[in-house]
Amino acid sequence: LQNKENYEPFICFYFRKISIDDFDIGRPLGKGKFGNVYLARVKKPQAIVALKVLFKSQMEKEGVEHQLRREIEIQAHLKHPNILRFYNYFHDRKRVFLVLEYAPRGEMYKELQRCGRFDDRRTATYMEEISDALMYCHEKKVIHRDIKPENLLLGYRGELKIADFGWSVHAPSLRRRTMCGTLDYLPPEMIEGHTHSEKVDLWCIGVLCYECLVGNPPFETASHSETYKRIMKVDLKFPKIVSDGARDLISKLLRHNPIDRLPLQSVIDHQWVRANSHRLLPPTCPVKKS
Ligand code: AMP
Numbered sequence: 492l493q494n495k496e497n498y499e500p501f502i503c504f505y506f507r508k509i510s511i512d513d514f515d516i517g518r519p520l521g522k523g524k525f526g527n528v529y530l531a532r533v534k535k536p537q538a539i540v541a542l543k544v545l546f547k548s549q550m551e552k553e554g555v556e557h558q559l560r561r562e563i564e565i566q567a568h569l570k571h572p573n574i575l576r577f578y579n580y581f582h583d584r585k586r587v588f589l590v591l592e593y594a595p596r597g598e599m600y601k602e603l604q605r606c607g608r609f610d611d612r613r614t615a616t617y618m619e620e621i622s623d624a625l626m627y628c629h630e631k632k633v634i635h636r637d638i639k640p641e642n643l644l645l646g647y648r649g650e651l652k653i654a655d656f657g658w659s660v661h662a663p664s665l666r667r668r669t670m671c672g673t674l675d676y677l678p679p680e681m682i683e684g685h686t687h688s689e690k691v692d693l694w695c696i697g698v699l700c701y702e703c704l705v706g707n708p709p710f711e712t713a714s715h716s717e718t719y720k721r722i723m724k725v726d727l728k729f730p731k732i733v734s735d736g737a738r739d740l741i742s743k744l745l746r747h748n749p750i751d752r753l754p755l756q757s758v759i760d761h762q763w764v765r766a767n768s769h770r771l772l773p774p775t776c777p778v779k780k781s
Contacts, residue, residue: 509581511588514542521598525549526586530593540578543589547582559587562656565633572773573624575644575654594652596645603640608706611734615767617643617703618740620651621696622758628653629689629755636687638695639676640702648771674718675708679747682719690749696758697744704733709745723747736763 517530520541526549531542550556566577576592596602599617603609609617621638628635635653642655678694680687701709709728710721720726725747729738740761743753758764 509579509590511581511583514540516542520593525553525555528591531590533590539593541591541593543591545587545589547585547587550587563589566656568631569628569633569656571624571627573620573651573653574627575652591654592652594644594654595647596649598641599643599645599651600640602645603703603706608732609703611704611737611763611767612769614700614703614737615764616770617651618696618700618764619759619768619770621653621699622755624651624653625689625692625696626755629692634687634689635692635695637676638692638699640699650771650773674715675702675711677722678749679723679725680749682722688749690752693744693749693752693755693758694746697741697752700737700741700744701727701733704737705730709741734763736761736766739763 513534514531515534517532520528520530522528523543523545526544526546528541528543531540532538533540545559550559563577563580566575570576575594577589578592579590581588581590621643625635625638633656635656637655638653642653644652644654646652676695676698678687678691681691698708698710710718710726712718712721725745727742727745729741733741740753740758740763743761744758746752753761
């Protein structure tokens with residue numbers, strides 16, 4: 492069975508109760524903190540999906556049920572070629588199951604480990620894809636807040652898919668003072684515990700762009716306190732391999748003051764992105780006439 496892009500396997504599915512009996516379970520795709528993710532096939536109408544299984548007991552122990560609820564609520568409303576589709580969910584006594592779009596090329600993090608670093612063409616393509624996806628999120632008042640290679644999956648043709656909205660919020664954030672995200676990607680305003688806006692995502696894509704091109708994040712040190720210091724000072728140094736165009740873009744995103752950061756549309760229009768991006772858009776889905 493082909494994993495057709497833009498295929499909508501759940502249109503009818505959405506409106507009825509589903510259970511594990513609706514699926515044939517395949518190989519495990521990965522292990523998460525609260526359970527495993529499996530490749531699965533919906534029996535009728537046939538479609539390939541990823542089935543994420545979360546154990547209620549483990550989530551209760553960590554007190555993250557509200558986070559999962561928010562993740563489901565947010566992701567269910569997002570529909571964009573560079574955001575992992577959330578199709579449906581169901582639960583039994585012990586487990587919660589999330590029915591998600593399958594990302595055949597896996598994690599960007601693993602790809603980066605395998606390749607060491609990415610070239611300008613690949614990185615610029617990711618920058619265009621992620622900027623477009625985040626523009627869509629921000630229009631819907633959703634801030635991701637946890638952009639990093641571990642939370643990015645790759646689609647059938649290698650296109651970026653934002654996954655894991657576990658830390659995302661509807662802006663303005665009610666949890667404004669919460670520290671979250673991996674240290675290396677934390678923007679200064681989150682370290683200082685100031686209120687933060689959707690501009691945290693601009694900082695994170697600046698860090699991401701650097702990490703893709705260099706192979707490690709820009710403020711990485713052996714200790715947390717040193718990393719904090721380097722972030723606060725925006726102590727940014729580029730190795731020779733980073734091109735002038737990429738330096739210009741990253742420097743315009745990694746600004747201490749959130750209002751000085753380059754807006755997403757300007758990232759897409761940036762001369763280095765335009766010169767290097769080879770973004771492919773999924774073919775549009777033929778609309779069925781009723
Ligand atoms: P998570 O619990 O979301 O961290 O997922 C654990 C691992 O399963 C990830 O690191 C991925 O390698 C894999 N995975 C999760 N979701 C998907 C998906 N939709 N498609 C393909 N692989 C996935």
